[in-house]
Amino acid sequence: MKFRKNTNYNVRKIHRYLGVFMGVQFFFWSLGGLYFSWNNMDDVHGETLLKQEKKYVSAIDFSQIQQGMDSLKKITSIDSVHSVKLVEPFQKPFAQLRFFENGHLKSQLISLETGSLRPDFSGQECLEIAEQQLKKPIPIVKAKFLDKHSTGMHHEYREKPLPAFAFTLGHPSKTTIYVSTESGEITSVRNNNWRRFDFLWMLHTMDYQSRDHITNWVLRVFSILGILTIISGFSLFYITSSAVKKRRKKTS
Numbered sequence: 001m002k003f004r005k006n007t008n009y010n011v012r013k014i015h016r017y018l019g020v021f022m023g024v025q026f027f028f029w030s031l032g033g034l035y036f037s038w039n040n041m042d043d044v045h046g047e048t049l050l051k052q053e054k055k056y057v058s059a060i061d062f063s064q065i066q067q068g069m070d071s072l073k074k075i076t077s078i079d080s081v082h083s084v085k086l087v088e089p090f091q092k093p094f095a096q097l098r099f100f101e102n103g104h105l106k107s108q109l110i111s112l113e114t115g116s117l118r119p120d121f122s123g124q125e126c127l128e129i130a131e132q133q134l135k136k137p138i139p140i141v142k143a144k145f146l147d148k149h150s151t152g153m154h155h156e157y158r159e160k161p162l163p164a165f166a167f168t169l170g171h172p173s174k175t176t177i178y179v180s181t182e183s184g185e186i187t188s189v190r191n192n193n194w195r196r197f198d199f200l201w202m203l204h205t206m207d208y209q210s211r212d213h214i215t216n217w218v219l220r221v222f223s224i225l226g227i228l229t230i231i232s233g234f235s236l237f238y239i240t241s242s243a244v245k246k247r248r249k250k251t252s
Contacts, residue, residue: 008239015232022229025206025222032204035197044197046175046189050133060086061112065095068110071117076101086112089129089184094118096183107161107182126165126179133177133186142168146178153210156190156198 042048065084072078082098082105093112098105109118121129127143144166151157157164161180164187169175173191180187202211206219 008236011232011236011239015229015236018225018229018232022222022225026226028200028203032200035200036204039193039197043191044194046177046191046194049135049138049169049171049173049175050186050189051135060093064112064115065097065110067115068095068108068117069097071115072097072099072108072110076106079103087183087185089121090125096185107180109183120163120181121179121184122181123165125184126181127167129179129184130165130167130177130186139170140167141170142166144168156195157188158210159212160187 040048069078079100079102082100085096085098087094087096087109089109094109095112097108097110099108100106110116111118123143123145127140130140131137146157146162146164146166148162151160151162156176157166157178160178161182163182164178164180167177167179169177173193175189175191177186178188178190179185198211202208205211205214205216206222207213207216208218209216
């Protein structure tokens with residue numbers, strides 16, 4: 001790209017090349033923005049196929065939780081407690097204890113009735129949990145077990161509790177329900193709408209490694225170039241404006 005002493009020519013040249021270079025990304029940003037703003041987020045999150053029930057535990061015996069923690073300490077080392085959450089798989093009250101063991105976050109269910117430790121849920125139990133949460137019966141056409149090393153940075157179940165079972169529904173949306181074997185909870189629901197959303201979100205944030213982090217240098221550089229493209233456009237409008245040219249002639 002050659003420059004001349006003519007300011008008008010140089011600004012046109014800069015704006016032209018910036019426009020070509022940034023045009024594709026501007027298109028992806030605009031396309032993503034349209035898709036995000038015109039979408040039903042409940043459908044993206046897969047909530048339209050599931051029951052939206054609020055469950056409450058009538059009474060809590062904290063001594064049972066402490067008893068369960070004491071039992072857990074005998075078989076594993078607890079660095080610190082992350083959180084305690086009340087859940088009710090199969091209508092039975094449990095405390096979901098999340099704790100750190102050697103720097104790794106783990107989960108354990110403790111019965112609020114007996115204080116005993118609940119073993120991991122089997123595949124059949126996870127299947128029943130998924131079926132119970134559906135608003136209406138939908139056949140499950142595929143089941144897959146995901147161990148602790150089976151998902152990568154681009155997997156639709158990334159950064160979620162493992163191990164888990166993935167149940168794919170025989171539904172036009174190609175919905176997959178993920179159930180954690182540790183907690184017995186539905187931890188994610190993924191459908192084609194979410195997958196399109198996720199792909200466009202990756203293009204929007206320009207994070208091509210993990211898709212979710214907006215503090216990356218590619219986005220920063222393109223944001224700066226985008227501002228320069230806009231500034232060059234305003235500059236070009238100013239120096240080619242007939243009103244500005246007339247004003248200059250009057251003052252010269």
